[in-house]
Amino acid sequence: MIDPLLIPLVFFMTVLISLCPPLIPIVEAQDGCVTQKCHSTMLKGKSVHPGADPCEGCHEATDTTHPVKGKKTFKLLQEPPDLCYTCHDAFGTGEGMKLHSPVEEGTCTVCHNPHQSDQEKLLVQPMGDLCFGCHENNISDASVHGPAGVGSCTECHNPHQSKYDKLRVEEGEKLCFLCHADIQEDLKKGHVHTAVTMGCPSCHNPHSGPYKMMLPADGKDLCFQCHSDISDIIKKAKIIHPPIQTERSCVSCHSPHAGKTEKLTDKMGKDLCLECHKGIIGTSDQNLHGPIKQGACVACHDPHGTPNDKLLKKHYVMDYYAPYNDTNYELCFSCHDKELLRFPDTSFATNFRDGQRNLHYLHVNRKKKSRTCRFCHEPHSSKNPKLIRNYIQFEQWRLPTNFEKTETGGTCTPGCHKKVIYDRETPGKEPEKPPKTLPP
Numbered sequence: 001m002i003d004p005l006l007i008p009l010v011f012f013m014t015v016l017i018s019l020c021p022p023l024i025p026i027v028e029a030q031d032g033c034v035t036q037k038c039h040s041t042m043l044k045g046k047s048v049h050p051g052a053d054p055c056e057g058c059h060e061a062t063d064t065t066h067p068v069k070g071k072k073t074f075k076l077l078q079e080p081p082d083l084c085y086t087c088h089d090a091f092g093t094g095e096g097m098k099l100h101s102p103v104e105e106g107t108c109t110v111c112h113n114p115h116q117s118d119q120e121k122l123l124v125q126p127m128g129d130l131c132f133g134c135h136e137n138n139i140s141d142a143s144v145h146g147p148a149g150v151g152s153c154t155e156c157h158n159p160h161q162s163k164y165d166k167l168r169v170e171e172g173e174k175l176c177f178l179c180h181a182d183i184q185e186d187l188k189k190g191h192v193h194t195a196v197t198m199g200c201p202s203c204h205n206p207h208s209g210p211y212k213m214m215l216p217a218d219g220k221d222l223c224f225q226c227h228s229d230i231s232d233i234i235k236k237a238k239i240i241h242p243p244i245q246t247e248r249s250c251v252s253c254h255s256p257h258a259g260k261t262e263k264l265t266d267k268m269g270k271d272l273c274l275e276c277h278k279g280i281i282g283t284s285d286q287n288l289h290g291p292i293k294q295g296a297c298v299a300c301h302d303p304h305g306t307p308n309d310k311l312l313k314k315h316y317v318m319d320y321y322a323p324y325n326d327t328n329y330e331l332c333f334s335c336h337d338k339e340l341l342r343f344p345d346t347s348f349a350t351n352f353r354d355g356q357r358n359l360h361y362l363h364v365n366r367k368k369k370s371r372t373c374r375f376c377h378e379p380h381s382s383k384n385p386k387l388i389r390n391y392i393q394f395e396q397w398r399l400p401t402n403f404e405k406t407e408t409g410g411t412c413t414p415g416c417h418k419k420v421i422y423d424r425e426t427p428g429k430e431p432e433k434p435p436k437t438l439p440p
């Protein structure tokens with residue numbers, strides 16, 4: 001038996017239910033939006049957004065029917081970025097944080113698919129391609145930096161925000177030290193190149209560069225970008241110091257990053273030079289020239305180049321005979337007093353005298369057959385006192401000097417004249433007087 005009173009109720013219910021169907025698809029959508037027929041690619045991919053299910057986390061229906069051709073029947077609960085920030089921490093909140101332009105504009109979906117992706121982090125494209133969609137491709141040169149070349153842009157840049165310039169993940173050179181700890185060690189050597197304190201990109205392009213190590217120029221040309229003074233020296237040089245012309249060029253002596261000396265070399269003073277010029281100080285030479293005792297090869301030589309022979313800083317005659325003039329021995333007289341050969345007689349200007357007769361004057365300060373310093377002296381070292389050479393080059397012969405120093409003078413038997421003695425206290429000593437005129 002049906003209670004007649006129920007009839008209107010059942011009728012009412014039926015009407016109610018018949019009004020309901022339009023709502024059913026919405027109800028079904030909760031677990032049926034992704035079917036073989038509808039949104040079939042949705043939530044399929046190497047990674048699925050954990051926030052993409054349920055759909056209502058972000059979408060809400062705006063119509064009772066769905067789908068409707070040519071009409072939007074869903075809207076987002078909110079627009080990105082606020083939508084995303086309902087579950088994710090908002091960007092740009094930290095002290096001094098600067099936002100990447102598209103993040104500032106809230107266009108998260110330019111880079112992320114909100115549902116799924118075959119890329120990591122729901123990216124819409126592989127990282128490099130994604131960035132180069134808006135930025136000029138900066139990986140175009142011959143030498144490519146490892147991480148940039150494989151598109152690992154986010155090893156160095158935060159894609160959203162950063163306190164540091166250019167969205168760097170770390171400040172200045174610390175960024176580079178994340179992976180190049182050896183260079184960080186290098187900088188502890190003491191003297192850091194000012195160019196490094198200006199930032200590593202002042203030389204290395206972090207992405208790619210036309211020359212090895214992502215450098216903007218090769219060899220010495222890199223250095224000349226900032227050191228035009230050295231470039232000028234080299235342009236005017238009679239000879240350029242050969243190591244500069246090698247592939248390593250300037251870095252054969254200087255470290256580009258830091259050195260133990262303030263001139264950015266690792267070897268001090270003469271040790272740097274002797275590494276390549278071992279023979280310059282003979283093994284039996286006990287007597288070193290003053291500046292060499294102090295290790296200063298650079299007192300006489302410019303390590304880059306000069307307008308003079310042998311990289312000498314000042315003029316110095318390389319022949320054994322040359323008429324005397326004031327400029328021939330500029331080098332020596334930048335430290336020694338010219339007085340030593342100015343006058344035929346002296347009691348103090350030089351020890352190379354017989355009594356008062358100045359033997360420097362006699363040999364050097366002449367118009368004809370004038371001997372040069374080089375005739376008698378070595379510039380670096382000698383086994384003899386007073387830097388007297390072991391041999392005198394006479395035409396094609398090498399004549400031994402046999403120099404011997406005495407308390408008050410010296411003797412020598414060079415072969416161009418017989419044994420001679422000079423003595424400051426007793427001039428004209430035997431066995432032989434110094435000749436009045438020199439042999440030819």
Ligand code: HEC
Pocket residue numbers: 033034039042043051052053054055056057058059076080083109114115
């Ligand atoms: C985390 C938030 C979020 C969730 C959850 C979400 N979506 Fe979306 N969906 C979006 C956003 C944001 C857009 C707009 C994308 C754009 O602007 O490119 C969108 C767009 C769409 C679009 C239209 C554009 C397109 O990509 O074809 C469809 C269809 C869609 N979503 C379906 C779904 C379905 C089905 C689900 C559940 C399986 C779902 N969404 C879950 C955020 C979400």
Ligand code: HEC
Pocket residue numbers: 047049050051052057058080083084085086087088108109112114120121122
């Ligand atoms: C309903 C909450 C919710 C919303 C809204 C939401 N997400 Fe997520 N999202 C998550 C959860 C949960 C995870 C996984 C945990 C995590 O990484 O924080 C996640 C992870 C991610 C990841 C990392 C994926 C991975 O593979 O590691 C990205 C990228 C992402 N969301 C982007 C977005 C974007 C863009 C929006 C806005 C369009 C958004 N999310 C909105 C919940 C949400």
Ligand code: HEC
Pocket residue numbers: 080081084085088091100102103106107108109110111112121123127154159160
């Ligand atoms: C310019 C492209 C770009 C934009 C715009 C962008 N993202 Fe990302 N997002 C990325 C990249 C690239 C990663 C991967 C980072 C990584 O691998 O370290 C990422 C990672 C994420 C992650 C994963 C967590 C993490 O930090 O690794 C979340 C969450 C996320 N983004 C949310 C958002 C939200 C929210 C927005 C909008 C406010 C947004 N993104 C805008 C490129 C972008």
Ligand code: HEC
Pocket residue numbers: 100101102110111127130131132133134135153154157159165166167
């Ligand atoms: C939707 C376009 C778009 C995408 C995609 C994009 N960027 Fe940008 N990016 C911009 C704009 C716009 C600027 C600001 C203008 C400028 O400085 O060139 C910017 C600026 C930058 C800056 C310089 C910031 C500064 O302080 O000068 C870096 C670095 C950067 N983006 C890296 C990336 C990386 C890495 C990616 C890929 C993960 C990427 N961008 C993807 C649009 C984009």
Ligand code: HEC
Pocket residue numbers: 128131132135138139145147148149151152153154155156157166168175201206207
């Ligand atoms: C090894 C770290 C590193 C990697 C990897 C890297 N960058 Fe950079 N990027 C930098 C540094 C450092 C700067 C700042 C250069 C400067 O100060 O001159 C920069 C600057 C930029 C700029 C600003 C414009 C400019 O040239 O000054 C953009 C855009 C950029 N990078 C995009 C990218 C993209 C896209 C990728 C991935 C293909 C990428 N970067 C990979 C370190 C890196």
Ligand code: HEC
Pocket residue numbers: 145146147155156175176177178179180200201204206213214
């Ligand atoms: C995410 C790690 C990473 C960061 C950060 C990084 N690099 Fe590198 N860098 C590498 C890798 C990997 C190589 C390739 C190493 C190789 O070929 O031996 C490389 C190579 C180099 C080289 C060439 C070395 C060679 O022997 O050819 C230079 C120069 C260089 N990086 C400079 C920099 C500078 C400058 C920065 C900071 C702007 C920086 N790197 C930041 C990973 C990094």
Ligand code: HEC
Pocket residue numbers: 173176177180182183193195196199200201202203204213222251256257
């Ligand atoms: C004055 C220009 C200059 C600056 C500034 C500079 N570099 Fe270099 N860097 C060079 C040159 C030149 C070489 C090649 C050296 C060689 O061939 O011995 C080099 C080599 C390298 C190498 C590879 C060889 C090695 O020594 O391991 C790395 C890595 C490197 N630099 C990283 C850096 C980092 C990090 C910074 C910032 C702290 C930096 N550079 C700053 C010029 C520079």
Ligand code: HEC
Pocket residue numbers: 193194195202203222223224225226227250251254255256262263264
């Ligand atoms: C980006 C510009 C720049 C580049 C490139 C550069 N330098 Fe420098 N360098 C400087 C600056 C600036 C100083 C500091 C100058 C000063 O104090 O007078 C300096 C100082 C030096 C010093 C020490 C000078 C002194 O008087 O103490 C040496 C040595 C040096 N650089 C060698 C090199 C070499 C070798 C290269 C090439 C591998 C090079 N530099 C490339 C900018 C640069």
Ligand code: HEC
Pocket residue numbers: 220223224227230241243244249250251252253254263265272298303304
């Ligand atoms: C044979 C080793 C050697 C080579 C190669 C070399 N230098 Fe030097 N450089 C030195 C020495 C040693 C000094 C210190 C000179 C001094 O103290 O008077 C120096 C000094 C400098 C100074 C400082 C200038 C000053 O007045 O003190 C700069 C800058 C410099 N070199 C740049 C370069 C450049 C650029 C190149 C490549 C064209 C280069 N060097 C090649 C050994 C070398």
Ligand code: HEC
Pocket residue numbers: 270273274277280289291292295296297298299300301310312316374378379380
């Ligand atoms: C007092 C100045 C002076 C000092 C200091 C000096 N030299 Fe010399 N150097 C010269 C003179 C002058 C010559 C030229 C010719 C000669 O008489 O041998 C020369 C020539 C050279 C030559 C060329 C040799 C040849 O046979 O062509 C080399 C290499 C040389 N010096 C290296 C050095 C080294 C290394 C040091 C430091 C240990 C040094 N010099 C210190 C003055 C000096």
Ligand code: HEC
Pocket residue numbers: 239241242243252253272273274275276277297298301302303309310311312
């Ligand atoms: C990396 C190796 C190397 C270093 C370091 C080096 N030289 Fe040289 N130098 C050479 C070579 C190679 C030559 C040409 C052959 C020769 O004369 O031995 C040369 C030639 C010279 C010459 C003769 C130039 C001419 O006119 O013939 C002088 C002088 C000289 N070097 C001085 C120095 C001084 C001073 C230093 C230290 C500041 C130094 N060298 C460091 C490699 C080097």
Ligand code: HEC
Pocket residue numbers: 287289290291299300316331332333334335336373377378379385386387
């Ligand atoms: C940079 C300065 C300097 C230059 C340039 C220089 N000398 Fe000297 N010379 C010295 C010093 C310092 C002494 C040591 C003086 C002392 O011990 O009283 C010295 C000593 C000497 C001695 C004596 C050696 C001894 O054992 O007592 C002779 C000889 C000599 N120099 C010759 C020369 C000649 C030749 C030249 C030119 C090629 C020259 N010097 C260039 C600084 C220089």
Ligand code: HEC
Pocket residue numbers: 329332333336340341349350351352353360363364371372373374375376377386388405408409410
């Ligand atoms: C004919 C050989 C000869 C010639 C040429 C010569 N010297 Fe001497 N020089 C000597 C002798 C020998 C001594 C050692 C004197 C003594 O102490 O007994 C000496 C000593 C010196 C001394 C040490 C100080 C002094 O006067 O007693 C200097 C400095 C010196 N010579 C520089 C020069 C210079 C510069 C030239 C070239 C302008 C030069 N010499 C040319 C033989 C020569």
